[in-house]
Amino acid sequence: MAQAIEGGNPLLARMRRRPINSTLIGLAIPLLGALLWFAWTFAPVRLDVPQVDVGALPPATPPAAMSISAMPTGTYETPAALAFRGGSWSEKRAFAASGVLVRHPKGNLLIDTGFGRNVEQQLKLLPSLQQSPHHLGTPIIDQLARGPADTITAIIPTHAHWDHISGMDDFHGIPVLVDDAGQRFIGSHGEGTEVLNSFHEVTYQAYHFDGGPYLGFPSSHDVYGDGSVVIVPAPGHTPDSVVVFVNLPSGKRYAFVGDLVWQMEGLTRPAEKPWMMRFLIGEDRSEIQTAIARIRAATTRYPEITAVPAHDGRAFSSIAIYPASTR
Template sequence: MSSLAIPDAWTGALPTANPPAGVNVYHLPTGTYETRAALAVQGGSFRDKRPFAASAVLVRHPKGDLLIDAGFGADLSQHMAMLPWYMRSPHQAGRTAAEQLDAVGYDRGRLIGVVPTHTHWDHTSGLDSLHGTPVWLNPAERRHAADEPDSKVFRQVSRHHEIHSYDFGSGPYLGFPASHDVHGDGSIVIVLAAGHTAGSVIVFVTRPSGERYAFVGDLTWQLDGIRHRVERPWLMRKFADKDPASVREGLLRMISLNDLIQIVPAHDLAAYDGIPHLTSGVSS
């Protein structure tokens, strides 16, 4: 296993954030699919079979809620059939994000959008059940989604969704050169972290308690990438990443922040520890 060089820890002040009361974060697990650790991180074992999470994250905010990613959808079998044969892993489907929202009486009118960290199938399949909710894409990811084979499922499930385009006009954020402050109070900040796809993003969330989260999508598939400073295996970098060098740069930035922020790779179940699931008490 070849670890990356240890980056300098972040020593500057954390960005100012003034999240209002009511900002909170909930994990909506929609299922898992099986991946061998040897294909996920350098140094992983072929004997180690990892249950890769497919999840959505609900961020509540008085000015409007967002979903980060959409997880598995109701038509999951159809979506998996659209994938190349070598990507059809054994999987277990749970309740869709839409079913979990409806089960607690959540008013979906509060949702101002779904922000995919990128437009791969396992982050967007659940859009098929989130009718009427806008999908937020930056221009680079919108172009990627329109042309690339790896966004075929996204093109199908997003056909009847409004696409809300956003840019990165809020300046640098924690070492990333460009950001978008969703509500203008620092509680939800989207940064461009291109490399896995052309417009991949990280979503930073700050709660009123001061707890901070970084939902990093597929910057790394597992927390091993952060804790052991390892990239995907060479073959998977060539296969899965649009620009492996940019992914490495983003990974090093996040490693430097590991002691300050709860970093959540989308596919690591353990990374969601401490983030509650939805219950009926949070529907209003």
């Protein structure tokens, strides 16, 4: 009887000849392999970083009146698992969107500008995937209006991504310092530059890495000529990424590392960003590994240097919030 039914059903007959299980297994093995690999890219694997000799501590003679202030403008929410390998999926990190005001007798400058007045409109230019829930604080232009008369004479973006330059749109006519790689990246109108390129009035001021090696980085640019603010090239997250070293009269030093890492764990463990995020951004993994190695080596050898990832609010804890200041 069973044979009769089977004989009349071509599907059953085919299954008998080629069991469906083997077809499923043939599909499932590579799929499972891909899923396991993808899950592994979020696993807590320590990043291998090369040994770096960062050399002597570079001299700096900052004027006594120099100081810095943190200028928070809001946060956006990101699961820790997307911020660094080994982060938890259930833990939400509030990514800081902050600028840093450097007060200097030769002219005050901003390192990054946080969320500006037009951030909501700017966000509409981004792919929906990047529009995570955010909390808006007071834009820097409005904080400055309420505080002491701090005039901004230049802006140094750590790179051209929207969450670092949003507030730049509020400072028409203020020179924005960019190096050759920055000019090329912004001029390419490539992914990540949409918001900056939507601004109508940006006054770019070119600078070059005309100074020598600096704490393991191959070249540098001394902004004021006194070693108090020194920019070094740190491409990888984007081609135009830089690290800005700020050396205060007290001897305290900071390395504003932008998005080299998103959270402190990126430097302390060290842990890279998950593959998916690096892929979506188009990061250069090897350049980032090298820069992480240099920053780790510099902060280990010279504990007076604090590294500040742009999006880790904890890293800003030793910097007074505007209008107070740290010297």
